[in-house]
Amino acid sequence: MSYKIPMGPYHPALEEPYKLDLICEGETVCDAKLHIGFNFRGIEHLAETRNYIQVIALMERVCGICSNIHTLTLCQAMEGLTGLTPPPRAQYIRVVVAELERLHSHVLWAGIAAKLMGFKTMFMTCFELREKVMDILQAISGNRVNYSMNRIGGVNRDIDDPQAILKMVEALEREMARTVIPIFTTSRTARSRCAGIGVLTLEKAVSCGVVGPTARASGLPQDLRRAAPYAAYAEMEFDVPVQQDGDVRARLLVRALEIMESCKILRQALAKLPPGELHSGDDKFAFATGTATSRVEAPRGEVMYSVSWKENSRNPSRVHVRTPTFANMPAIRWMVIGARLADTPLIQASIDPCYSCTDR
Amino acid sequence: MNPWNKLMCYCRRRSPWLFHMNSGSCNGCDIELVASLTPRYDAEQLGVRLEGSPRHADILCITGPVTHNAVNAIKTVYDQVCGPKAVVAIGSCPATTNVFIDSRTLEGPLNRHIPVDVFVPGCPPRPDAIVLGIAKAAEILANRAAKKLPVEPVCIPGTECAAECAAGCAAKAAASEVQP
Numbered sequence: 001m002s003y004k005i006p007m008g009p010y011h012p013a014l015e016e017p018y019k020l021d022l023i024c025e026g027e028t029v030c031d032a033k034l035h036i037g038f039n040f041r042g043i044e045h046l047a048e049t050r051n052y053i054q055v056i057a058l059m060e061r062v063c064g065i066c067s068n069i070h071t072l073t074l075c076q077a078m079e080g081l082t083g084l085t086p087p088p089r090a091q092y093i094r095v096v097v098a099e100l101e102r103l104h105s106h107v108l109w110a111g112i113a114a115k116l117m118g119f120k121t122m123f124m125t126c127f128e129l130r131e132k133v134m135d136i137l138q139a140i141s142g143n144r145v146n147y148s149m150n151r152i153g154g155v156n157r158d159i160d161d162p163q164a165i166l167k168m169v170e171a172l173e174r175e176m177a178r179t180v181i182p183i184f185t186t187s188r189t190a191r192s193r194c195a196g197i198g199v200l201t202l203e204k205a206v207s208c209g210v211v212g213p214t215a216r217a218s219g220l221p222q223d224l225r226r227a228a229p230y231a232a233y234a235e236m237e238f239d240v241p242v243q244q245d246g247d248v249r250a251r252l253l254v255r256a257l258e259i260m261e262s263c264k265i266l267r268q269a270l271a272k273l274p275p276g277e278l279h280s281g282d283d284k285f286a287f288a289t290g291t292a293t294s295r296v297e298a299p300r301g302e303v304m305y306s307v308s309w310k311e312n313s314r315n316p317s318r319v320h321v322r323t324p325t326f327a328n329m330p331a332i333r334w335m336v337i338g339a340r341l342a343d344t345p346l347i348q349a350s351i352d353p354c355y356s357c358t359d360r
Numbered sequence: 361m362n363p364w365n366k367l368m369c370y371c372r373r374r375s376p377w378l379f380h381m382n383s384g385s386c387n388g389c390d391i392e393l394v395a396s397l398t399p400r401y402d403a404e405q406l407g408v409r410l411e412g413s414p415r416h417a418d419i420l421c422i423t424g425p426v427t428h429n430a431v432n433a434i435k436t437v438y439d440q441v442c443g444p445k446a447v448v449a450i451g452s453c454p455a456t457t458n459v460f461i462d463s464r465t466l467e468g469p470l471n472r473h474i475p476v477d478v479f480v481p482g483c484p485p486r487p488d489a490i491v492l493g494i495a496k497a498a499e500i501l502a503n504r505a506a507k508k509l510p511v512e513p514v515c516i517p518g519t520e521c522a523a524e525c526a527a528g529c530a531a532k533a534a535a536s537e538v539q540p
Contacts, residue, residue, distance in 0.1 A: 010381060010433055015390065017382050017430065038429045039384045042465040049462065058459050064388025064484065108391065127398035134395075145388040145484050356387050 002030055005341070009038050015112065016355045020348065024341055032336045032344075034329060039359035047319040052078065052152065052287070055316060060146050062321065063357040065108065068101045069298040070305075070357075071150040074319070076230060077307040080292030082285040084153035089276040091232040093155045095269045096165075097140065097147060098231070098296075099262045103172075104133040105299035106255045106262070109352045110180060113252065116346045117193045125179055132175065136168050154279020159270070166270040173263040184256040194249035198335040198347035201246055208331040212301020212324050213258065214351045217243045217250035224297035235272070236265050248350045255352075287311065291318075300324035300352050323357040372418060372444070373502035375407030378494070379417035379441065383434055383470070385424030388484040389451035393421060396487035396494075403491045406498065414440040419497045422476075425453035425460045426468035438474045444504040446477045446497040450490060455479045 002025045009017040017038035023031040043062055047055050059074045060067045072094055079086065086094070111126030134144050140159055141147035149155050159165060184190055200210070205218035215222055223240040225233040241257035243250035287309040295304045301324030308318040328351040335347050382390055396403045397410060411417045414437045426434065438447070447470075452458040454470035470476055477500045480493035 009429075010437060015382075016387065017384075017433070038427065038433075039382075039424075040427055040429065040465050041384055041425060041460045042463045043460070046460060046463050061386045061388070061459050061483070064386040064391055067386075067388070124399055127395060128400060131395070131398075131400040144486065145392065354387065356385065359384075 001025070007344075009035075015349075016353070018353075018355045020344070022336070022341065022344060027341050029336045029339050029341060029344060032333050034332060036329075036355050037359055039356045041360060043360040044319055044321065048315055048317065050316075051314040052316070055319065056150065056152075057148070059319070059321075060148060062360055063323075063354055064145050065105050065354060066101060066298045066300070066303075066357070067146045068097050068149060069296055069303055070321075071148070072098060072231070073294045073296045073303050073305040074307065075150040075152055076294035076296070077292045077305045078152050078287075080294065081287045081290065081307065081309050082152060083288070084280045084285055086154045086280060087277045088232070088274045089158075090154035090278055092269050092273050093157075093159055093278070094150065094231040095233060095236065096159065096266060096273075097137070097149050097155075099265050099269070100133060100137050100140075101147075102299045103259060103262045103266075104130055104137065105352075106259050107133060107176075107180065109255060109299075109349075110184060110252075110259075113346065113349060116349050117190065119189060119193075122180075122183060129172070129175060129180060132168070132172050136165060136172070139165065139168070151279060152285070153281075154277070156278075158278055159273065162270045162273045166267065169263060169266045169270065173260070173267075176259055176263065181256050181260065184252050190252065191249060194247065194252055194346070195245075196247050196249075197339055197343045198248045198350055199246050200331050200335050202244075204334045205246065205331065208334065209327050210301070210331045210351075211327045212298070213251055213254045214301065214328045214331060216241065217254045218246040219244040224295055224302055228295060230294070230296060232269065233265075236268050238265050248346060251350045287313070298324055300354060301327060321357075321360060323354070323360075325351070325354045325358045329353065329358065369502045373498050375409075376418040376446075376494070376498045376501055377409050377411045377416055378419050378421050379411050379414045379437070380421045381414075381423070381434065381437055383422055383424035383430040383454070384427030384466070385451065385453060389423035389453070392484045392487050393423065393450060393490055396490040401487040401491055403487075403494055406491070406495055408494055408498075415442065417441055418445060418501055419494065420445060420447045421450055421494075422447065422454055422470055423450045425457040425463075425466050426470050426473065428465045428467055431467045431473060434470075434473055444501055446501045446504070447474060448478045448480060448493050448497045449476045450480050450493070451485060452481045452483045455481050458483060 005022045008019040019035035021033040059070045062070045107130040111123045114122035200218050202219045221242045238261045289311040291308040293306045304322040306320040310317050449470050457468040478493045478497045
């Protein structure tokens, strides 16, 4: 006889408020239903009441983990409407901040995954390492969470001393290679806890339309940084780690390898940082009537913004956001079916959900 | 006060347990709260522990601008925390609803629904400010248990709100405005 276990919306295993109804038979999960909407702040509607400067500050607060990605995507879409092109230095600084953000997001996820595995020492180690990433972000932008680096046609702040930042990144890379990566790639504890659970086959991954590391862990080699380069990604050399297994361990591996790739991109971008202006310098620009879209590879997958504007208006007439969790969420159902009840917190966390982005 | 109560007051001040609740926050403050409990900032040196159940907690840490869907949950969770209890509002969102002001799906600020003891403004506040806020809440908790009244709301001024504090802190003004 099957019974229903409601989890949430406020539950110790969940980082954010959402509700997971698990239909179980004994210890085995037969089906799952996900209810979201507890974070709904009506940001898309609010954006229509804000002008072109305020809307950047508003969209930065869609998500506290990937705040830079949201402003980057929005600014790219608005640049499409105004016809401004950011100068090369701004493009490189955008890459540096975006990669640092990916680093801190992946390390944060690794920490939370370690906690859900019951590996609390690793959780503390990850957060200690994450503080070093935050130090670099703070050295560049002065802030820890909402960096406010992007503006229309460029960035707000310069990287004054790329060599000092490069040294910090190299120290960080050594530390990552020494502690986090071996534990997540070769440790028996992590392997025995994660291997073979929450499997998402390639077929299901395609039919659910998953994005980002979740897709790459199921054998879909998709990465917008490679497929549709934005900012200065076309000039960077990096690999896109892909795993074929589709289980939680594959997702762990993809993220661990991506941490190293991010460090590689950071080193290249900081070494090659071109001289020049920080923004196009154009204070007077006009928005054309129409809709512009922009796609960016966030730490969790693809973010898409579609911004509509009417000529001579200060406010956007519509800002539509599609977040990676929205695409990855339906896959949770296929991952938990047949899983043990005790594994479900780890499985649902393995897509790195961000419901505050999804609800907005 | 009898020695037993004295001991309880001492324990409450020295080892308050937290329950964290996200009332529609953007995750920024939640992550900073977790960061303040981890090795660099180490709020656990205050005897603080993050608890899974509100019934075990002394201090309720609330982040977020209080969405329509979260209001009833906040009231329920507040009632579930055993007294004496203290509430810490982390971030500018629960104090003033921040950038989301005018949104139709928000029921904030937080002190319209439950009494708040410590405001930690900032978007998000730095982990050091959060640790200080928790320490202040522990003090308030001990005073409340010892029935040293009245207990006024406290504000932890951060670097971000220095300008506002000079002109009279926004969070404090909001706190004195409405009490349930």
